Amino acid sequence: MTGQNGAAPANRPGGAVQGGPCVVVAGGGTAGHIEPAMALADAVRRLRPDARVVALGTERGLETKLVPSRGYPLELIPPVPLPRKPSPELLRLPLRVRSAVKQTRNVFERVGADVVVGFGGYVALPAYLAARGRLPIVVHEANARAGLANKVGARFAERVLAAVPGSGLPGAQVIGIPLRHSITSLDRAALRAEARRHFMLDEDAPTLLVFGGSQGARTLNTAVSGAAGALAEAGIGVLHAFGPKNSVAVQHKPGAPAYVPVPYLERMDLALAAADLVLCRSGAMTVAEVSAVGLPAVFVPLPHGNGEQALNAQPVVNAGGGLLVPDGELSTQKITDVVIPLLRDPQRLAAMSAATRDSGHRNAADQLAAIVLEVMSR
Template identity: 75%
Template sequence: MSTQQPGSPAGREDSSAPERKGPTVVVAGGGTAGHIEPAMALADAVRRLRPDARVVALGTERGLETDIVPRRGYPLELVPPVPMPRKASPELLRMPLKVRDSVRRTREVLDRVGADVVVGFGGYVSLSAYLGARGRVPIVVHEANARAGLSNKVGARLAERVLAAVPDSGLPGASTIGIPLRESITTLDRAALREQARAHYGLDPRAPTVLVFGGSQGAQTLNTAFSGAADALGRAGVGVLHAHGPKNTVAVQEVAGAPPYVPVPYLERMDLAYAAADLVVCRSGAMTVAEVSAVGLPAVFVPLPHGNGEQALNAQPVVSAGGARMITDEELTPQRVIDEVLPLACDPDMLARMNRATLETGHREADRVLAKTVLEVAAQ
């Protein structure tokens, strides 16, 4: 975790380096991977389109960006976080001072790096970015979720352009482009990598294979359901690649002669995991739905049961198109896996139809589309 003070740069590139001919793009998407990864995918796409461009990330010391952004090779500028209280509290009374301080620090960063455009992806840092850029630097907003958050609702009122992953996000006038994704995902050829992917994870090269994961920390519901159904899956000739989370364990008894059931703490190569699978069972965060759709992988989504129902909304367009099914968290039991997931994994015709439907909902060009929009706004 970075120990630098707010306002100081991190990463391999010096964000206060001498001015270059290309535009300077400031991306604001800190806090969670769901905000940071689209920002990094945009950064990569901007640099592919304009190698002379400079991309600077704006974040806070609390978020995952202190690890992710420097590893991706981009400078990171830290400003004080302004988390929005969900209810009346003493913290709410201190909000004006915190906002003012964060906005002031943000403006200092924008002036110092010579920002030509600010691109916000939501989250704590985006609100400071929007208010700091207002009247000074043009703003582009991207909303990844099916239901827009407060920061992006504010930013949309100030922005030159507003874009969203799906229709009806709650941001008026937003253009639907999907979510910017890593090039390793958008260019993935699952069929070409299938043999290598299965060898990498120690999976059967020919058996129907289900990929199971519940996010970076795993999901207890998925772990319990699939470990409980492991014997039935093995006897039916179905292999499993199961990422259970680094703090969890999954114990399954091998079935003699059956395809391997491979439990791993996490998936260090998501591209190979997607290529190895015929079917995925997973949560339905915005980034996960976007990646699964982009690579054309049939899915059974199990939305996280907390929050405002956002994950179910994220999954619904793919389910409606016929590319996925949805099972609620409380309904996912070992028996439900046996009754629904197992027959689906063994039905290649249905999986082929779902594959085609899933691809039709995917947006492999979202990173390039957003990068072109951002560069056009910067040029103005």
């Protein structure tokens, strides 16, 4: 039997796989679950080059693209979505959980798992249940409010970690979110000139970075593109990632700094380096990344769910590194009244940059990797 990478593992006596210790990461579905898992995987390999890292996922999630592209094997198990309301799906849930747990245990045995690290989502619940009483478990919660899977896993985990205080997981140690090394090592000042050339932005003008993702960009797109004239008049450049499913149309004013619309940011590191201020949503990963690099932010939380996006941004806002604008209040006028004056105040931007950098956790990946290896060594 093979994993998603197509390579059949070489067996050693007892059925386990040859090689160093094996860390299984369970965090599929969305980038918010997958990226911290991959950042941890990279950190584990930095600390223990002989270690093997295997990712669990489902065929539904982004992990089928993101995990192989990072060079890690991916094992697929059945997804176990948890119905939010009574439904026929709820009646079938115990059978689906039992089947997923059985298949997950087969994966653990085949790859020679030594520890399971869960990040929440559809994949984490069967991973926790399959590992219970058999393998040590480490739980990491990225959001301000823990999901059901991590609440279950935390009950029998060796260690419980969280990105911010108040996640709802008792005894959780706050370490931040594991981030890619390319982000935590980013020197924005050193890369600024290269980044602006890359995006064909004005070398000296105050520059606004805008991104909201394919699902949540409409409000941001409408407000910022509508303020294009005012931004140009104020001498402000714009790098606007409007989302691959969306579009914007703006007219460039001759002599004004460039307004550069792009569907997607292939080089997020350069985008962060090019900007003086970012206007964005406040998903947990977004908040962690802009904080780690010291980029001042105007956060516009998605108005859906349980309000967790506003909670994600609150520590940075409280520290003075960002502003919070409710989705319903973001408008072209708000860009003119709030964002433009802020971009024209370099002293305030510098103070916000220092504040947001101090509120971040740049070493979370290495810290989590050390905890995982310590738990495994027991």
